[in-house]
Amino acid sequence: MTNWKKTLLATASGLVLAGAAQAADLPLKGVAPAAIPYSNWTGGYIGAHVGFGSQQSTCRPDFNADAGGACASYAYAYYGNTWTAHDSSAMAGVEIGYDWQHRSFVYGLAADWTWTGLKGRSVGCSGSCSYEAKINWLASFRGRAGLAVEDTLIYMTAGLALGGVKDRVFAGSTGSLPDTTFKETMVGWVGGGGVEHKLNRNWSVKAEYLHYDLGKKTGAVGANGYSYTHEFNHVVDAVRVGANYRW
Numbered sequence: 001m002t003n004w005k006k007t008l009l010a011t012a013s014g015l016v017l018a019g020a021a022q023a024a025d026l027p028l029k030g031v032a033p034a035a036i037p038y039s040n041w042t043g044g045y046i047g048a049h050v051g052f053g054s055q056q057s058t059c060r061p062d063f064n065a066d067a068g069g070a071c072a073s074y075a076y077a078y079y080g081n082t083w084t085a086h087d088s089s090a091m092a093g094v095e096i097g098y099d100w101q102h103r104s105f106v107y108g109l110a111a112d113w114t115w116t117g118l119k120g121r122s123v124g125c126s127g128s129c130s131y132e133a134k135i136n137w138l139a140s141f142r143g144r145a146g147l148a149v150e151d152t153l154i155y156m157t158a159g160l161a162l163g164g165v166k167d168r169v170f171a172g173s174t175g176s177l178p179d180t181t182f183k184e185t186m187v188g189w190v191g192g193g194g195v196e197h198k199l200n201r202n203w204s205v206k207a208e209y210l211h212y213d214l215g216k217k218t219g220a221v222g223a224n225g226y227s228y229t230h231e232f233n234h235v236v237d238a239v240r241v242g243a244n245y246r247w
Helices: 003-024 075-079
Strands: 043-061 071-074 083-102 103-122 129-151 154-172 180-197 203-225 228-247
Touching: 043 103, 043 129, 043 154, 075 129, 083 129, 083 228, 103 154, 129 203, 129 228, 154 203, 154 228, 180 228
Parallel strands: none
Antiparallel strands: 043 083, 043 228, 083 103, 103 129, 129 154, 154 180, 180 203, 203 228
16 A cells, blocks of 8 residues: 555544544433424314203392391391202203414313203291292303313313393291392303313313302392392302314
8 A cells, every 4th residue: 555545544534533532522412302292273163061050049138128028038037147049950051162272272262051950949937938049041251271182172261151040039928028039130250170172173072160150139129118128149060061063
């Protein structure tokens, strides 16, 4: 082998060994964290739901009113200042909404209407006085937001609640006080959370819990020399399951 070939081979070998040594001294790059997998939730949907709800309705007399004109006549003087009516019932309804998505974060708007059979009653005065509260329907306009992990969405929700209610006060059997009914759409708030799972591109199923507080309503009555008011409040806790069609 000629001298110039030996020189060239030695030079190339030195460069290779130097490059390998330099590469060995370089710090190793960290492994990138795995991205959370998610499917596409953006779009509108319409669906239906069924469930079960419990009601707590209260009737509180005006403390400035005549004792004989409380929620259930003279029951105010003997049985306390607040009457409470409880009931549990099945419910069913429909809903519509739209979701937007940014990576794994999903947020949207939803509106629903739910029929209920809730009708609580409280009786006193040895059976001659009663307070009855019926909630015919519930509706809500809510925002919701959550995290999508593959085909499952875990979310929280809150917003405006409405309820069609009827409060009936039977204040004694003596005839001096009227049997009075207050019928009104009450406005309050609703909040809760749930889980929704996609079965395929268009269909999803969900389970959720909602707490409704329909606010307070005051009803005034005057008859036969009596003048009195009642303050009503209605709270509903609902657990329901449903199915949505998405597009």
